[in-house]
Amino acid sequence: MEKFMLIFHGGQYNDLSPEEMQGKMGQWFAWIEKLNKTQQYLSGEPLLPGGKDVKGPNGKTVTDGPYTEGNEVVGGYFLITAKDYDEAVTISKDYPDYDMGGYVQVRQVMKMDE
Amino acid sequence: MQKNSHHIESLVDHLFRHESGKMVAVLSRILGLQNLEAAQDIVQDTLITALHSWKKGKVPENPAGWLHRAAKNKAIDFLRRERTFRKIAPDYAYIMDSDFALSSAFHKVFLEDEISDSQLHMMFACCHPEIPIESQVALTLRTLGGLSISEISHAFLTSEDTISKRIYRAKEKLRAMDISMDVPQGDALPERLDAVLKSIYLLFREGYHSSHPDQLIREDLCQEAMRLCFLLSEHRLTSKPRAHALMALMCFQASRLQTRLDDMGHIVLIRYQDRTKWFKPLIEKVFITWRDLPNHLRFQPTTWKHLSRLCMPLHPLTMQPTGQKSMNSTKCFTLLTQIRL
Numbered sequence: 390m391e392k393f394m395l396i397f398h399g400g401q402y403n404d405l406s407p408e409e410m411q412g413k414m415g416q417w418f419a420w421i422e423k424l425n426k427t428q429q430y431l432s433g434e435p436l437l438p439g440g441k442d443v444k445g446p447n448g449k450t451v452t453d454g455p456y457t458e459g460n461e462v463v464g465g466y467f468l469i470t471a472k473d474y475d476e477a478v479t480i481s482k483d484y485p486d487y488d489m490g491g492y493v494q495v496r497q498v499m500k501m502d503e
Numbered sequence: 504m505q506k507n508s509h510h511i512e513s514l515v516d517h518l519f520r521h522e523s524g525k526m527v528a529v530l531s532r533i534l535g536l537q538n539l540e541a542a543q544d545i546v547q548d549t550l551i552t553a554l555h556s557w558k559k560g561k562v563p564e565n566p567a568g569w570l571h572r573a574a575k576n577k578a579i580d581f582l583r584r585e586r587t588f589r590k591i592a593p594d595y596a597y598i599m600d601s602d603f604a605l606s607s608a609f610h611k612v613f614l615e616d617e618i619s620d621s622q623l624h625m626m627f628a629c630c631h632p633e634i635p636i637e638s639q640v641a642l643t644l645r646t647l648g649g650l651s652i653s654e655i656s657h658a659f660l661t662s663e664d665t666i667s668k669r670i671y672r673a674k675e676k677l678r679a680m681d682i683s684m685d686v687p688q689g690d691a692l693p694e695r696l697d698a699v700l701k702s703i704y705l706l707f708r709e710g711y712h713s714s715h716p717d718q719l720i721r722e723d724l725c726q727e728a729m730r731l732c733f734l735l736s737e738h739r740l741t742s743k744p745r746a747h748a749l750m751a752l753m754c755f756q757a758s759r760l761q762t763r764l765d766d767m768g769h770i771v772l773i774r775y776q777d778r779t780k781w782f783k784p785l786i787e788k789v790f791i792t793w794r795d796l797p798n799h800l801r802f803q804p805t806t807w808k809h810l811s812r813l814c815m816p817l818h819p820l821t822m823q824p825t826g827q828k829s830m831n832s833t834k835c836f837t838l839l840t841q842i843r844l
Contacts, residue, residue: 402551406651407519410554417558433559465559 392431392498393477395467397484400491416485423483424469433467464491468498517723519550521730522567523649526574528625529612531646532684534578535592536628536677539646545581549574575609592684622647623738624684626731629673630699631682638673639702640709641666648727658724659709686740696741700749703728703735707753711760722760729753736792751789758785 402410424430442454471477474497481493523546530542552573553566563569582589586599598604611617629643641659644650650658656666676682687695710724732753736746762776 402554403547406654407523407550407649408517408651408654410550411517411519414554414558418560421560435555435559437555464555467559 390470390472391477391500393469393471393474394496394498395469395477395481395484396463396494396496397465397467397486398461398463398492398494400464400486400489402489405489413485413489420483420485424467424480429470429480431468431470433465435465436463438462438464518566519553520649522570523547523550524647525618525622526571527646527649528621529571529618530574530578531592531625532612532621533592533595533598533608534582535590535595536682536684537590539674539677541581542578543646545577546574549577571613575606575613579605579609619734619738621684622731622734623686623741626699626735627686627695628677628682628684630695630702631677631680632695632698633680633682634673634676635669636702636705638669639698640705641669642673643702643706643731644724644727645670647731650723650727658721688740692740693743693745696735696743696745699735700732700745703732704749704753706731707756711756725753725757725760729757747792751792754785754789758782 402413405413421430421433440454442450442452444450444452469477469480471480474495477495477497481495484491484493526546526549527539527542530545531539534542549570553570557563557566582591582599582605583602589599591599595608598608612621625647626643629646630639634642641655644655644658645652652663652667652670656663659666686692707725707728710721710726710728729750732746732750735741736750758781759773759776761782762778762780763771765771
């Protein structure tokens with residue numbers, strides 16, 4: 390089994406009604422439950438909007454950010470196990486926010502030699 | 504994982520919708536009706552924050568409390584930012600002077616009792632006689648029911664445009680007339696209460712008679728009407744016989760909701776309905792309420808003669824009872840006696 394990180398970009402909820410928002414939440418719960426059942430869900434966190442960009446020599450330049458396009462902002466991630474990229478991609482098809490303009494970036498976690 | 508699923512169950516049906524209605528009512532109490540729009544924005548923002556932070560499966564122990572706290576903080580931030588040029592509800596104008604007063608005022612209005620008070624106040628504001636009746640219903644659903652414009656327009660089978668215009672005009676009216684959020688007292692109460700009850704009944708009827716294929720919305724309207732009427736019938740200021748009467752009517756009708764349609768979705772007339780499937784708890788609720796009501800709130804004992812007179816067909820020209828016993832009166836009589844059993 391390999392480890393994969395699913396990175397969630399974008400996904401705006403602004404125009405949803407309260408009922409639709411709760412429905413959306415139910416879809417996320419269901420997805421996590423499904424991954425839990427097959428014991429493929431390792432961890433995941435949502436990220437608050439806003440943040441700081443630290444760059445430049447010695448990290449001197451600190452700016453508020455990220456001010457990228459709304460649909461580029463990382464909103465959270467999952468760490469999962471999967472056989473290979475194919476399976477990780479299949480799992481990502483259950484991501485609930487495609488209709489909200491969001492997308493998933495699938496990245497394999499590098500294994501370090503012992 | 505077990506903890507996870509426990510938490511998921513704790514998110515009751517329609518939590519977001521009901522809480523959004525409550526929070527809009529509570530915030531408007533302090534912000535004033537002229538800032539209804541701002542109150543709705545704060546609440547929407549609160550729900551988005553909740554969705555973002557809960558969706559990975561970590562729901563707080565007390566989701567409603569979490570939402571209230573978040574909304575409170577956002578509202579305080581909002582007022583701090585806008586303090587110099589925001590006019591809020593006159594009763595709360597003093598809180599703009601100090602941060603302490605600001606947070607303690609919000610703390611107070613979010614107490615359980617105060618929440619139902621706020622909802623009540625909001626009901627009277629939404630059903631103000633100056634607002635046309637169809638707008639009253641739409642505004643009530645939007646502010647108290649937490650339904651979106653598109654959900655309301657679905658329920659009423661009309662365009663989103665129509666509904667948003669109705670709501671917009673109603674809000675303008677609230678603003679222009681400087682309507683305050685309170686429950687009318689004394690002589691003004693019966694008339695204003697009637698207006699509220701009428702609007703609630705229309706809401707219920709829309710749900711009950713709608714032929715809309717979307718069952719969910721249909722029953723939701725009935726439930727929302729019953730929830731609001733229940734608030735009225737429980738509250739010390741508005742627990743009047745007329746509120747209980749409407750509640751009873753809706754309980755009886757709603758108890759038959761499940762038997763009113765057959766598998767094909769056709770209406771089943773009352774005499775063909777499977778009475779064993781009528782929802783008994785609702786029927787019982789009415790009788791329990793009747794029994795427990797203080798004397799002065801109780802209905803007059805049913806006079807069957809009067810009742811059957813009411814059920815008689817009216818002459819088309821004179822609109823007087825024709826004196827003939829109709830199908831209806833017999834049906835009504837048997838129905839009422841059977842329900843009692």
